[in-house]
Amino acid sequence: MTTSSHNDICQLVRNPIDMPALIREVRAPEDGAIVTFDGFVRNQSHNRPTLYLDYEAYESMALAKMREITGQLHEKFAIHSVAIVHRLGRLEIGETSVFIAVSAPHRAAAFDACRFAIDTLKRTVPIWKKEYFEDGAVWADGELPPAPAATSRAKPAS
Amino acid sequence: MATVSQSTCLKVLFFGRLKDLIGRAEDSVNSADAATIEQLFALYAARNPELAKYRPSLVASRNQEFAAWDTPLHPGDEVAFLPPVSGG
Numbered sequence: 625m626t627t628s629s630h631n632d633i634c635q636l637v638r639n640p641i642d643m644p645a646l647i648r649e650v651r652a653p654e655d656g657a658i659v660t661f662d663g664f665v666r667n668q669s670h671n672r673p674t675l676y677l678d679y680e681a682y683e684s685m686a687l688a689k690m691r692e693i694t695g696q697l698h699e700k701f702a703i704h705s706v707a708i709v710h711r712l713g714r715l716e717i718g719e720t721s722v723f724i725a726v727s728a729p730h731r732a733a734a735f736d737a738c739r740f741a742i743d744t745l746k747r748t749v750p751i752w753k754k755e756y757f758e759d760g761a762v763w764a765d766g767e768l769p770p771a772p773a774a775t776s777r778a779k780p781a782s
Numbered sequence: 783m784a785t786v787s788q789s790t791c792l793k794v795l796f797f798g799r800l801k802d803l804i805g806r807a808e809d810s811v812n813s814a815d816a817a818t819i820e821q822l823f824a825l826y827a828a829r830n831p832e833l834a835k836y837r838p839s840l841v842a843s844r845n846q847e848f849a850a851w852d853t854p855l856h857p858g859d860e861v862a863f864l865p866p867v868s869g870g
Contacts, residue, residue, distance in 0.1 A: 663870050679869070682797055682862055685846040686869075710869060722870050742870060750843075750862075751869025752798040763799045766866030771841040771848035 630698060633707040634690040636683055641723045646707040650727040655704050657731040659738040663722040665715050669764070675756045677764075679712045679721060682750040686710070689749045693741055701737040703728040708741060710751060721753075792816065792855055794826075795862035800840070803833060813857040819844065820851040822861055839866060 633649055643662065651658060665677050694706045704727040711721050724741050728734035746767060753764045794809040801807045804826065816822035819842045827834040843862045844853050855861065 680797065682795065682864065685843060688846055746870040749869050750797065750864050750867055752865065753868045763865065764868040766868030768839060768866045769841050769848055769864070772850040774850045774852050
């Protein structure tokens with residue numbers, strides 16, 4: 625388990641995600657709301673029945689990017705604490721692959737922060753899933769993370 | 783590629799479909815062979831022509847930060863080539 629300030633939790637796990645335990649971790653007496661996101665394995669992809677998924681990560685960078693997201697949440701939203709957990713390895717239909725819980729004194733910030741967290745995770749955290757079908761397997765289409773186009777020192781002098 | 787001593791090497795990581803294409807997840811390259819991320823990629827593209835077609839849909843990282851293709855490399859750097867991410 626990796627813990628940063630505000631009792632935030634960022635984890636990559638290979639076993640089922642214990643959602644109730646994470647909700648308890650982010651819950652505090654000064655809070656009035658917790659918003660959670662439970663992302664789980666769908667039984668089809670583009671109308672092809674899925675057998676299972678296999679997730680892999682660039683683990684050290686993924687954890688660093690997840691911690692960046694929790695930092696951004698505290699900067700942007702009036703929240704208390706955050707848990708972001710992603711599971712790796714083989715996941716069956718219906719199993720939770722990613723779980724996010726955000727606690728806050730008031731619900732609006734918790735909703736907004738939770739949405740920002742999952743949207744940002746899907747764009748910036750280096751995790752990949754391979755989809756297994758009856759007749760083969762493919763790496764899922766993904767999103768290209770925003771990266772610097774060129775280093776500043778390489779820009780032509782004008 | 784030949785494994786070189788820790789002090790002069792670049793650690794190179796491949797993920798997702800790139801790992802399948804290259805046939806390995808991790809490699810080591812003499813840092814003298816690639817001054818930038820672009821040059822490092824070119825070493826592999828020369829050996830795996832199919833790799834070149836993935837170039838427009840990849841990002842690179844240096845020491846676990848997204849990095850521009852012209853980023854200079856130094857001995858001990860860890861470079862990864864990352865296909866579009868699909869977590870969640």
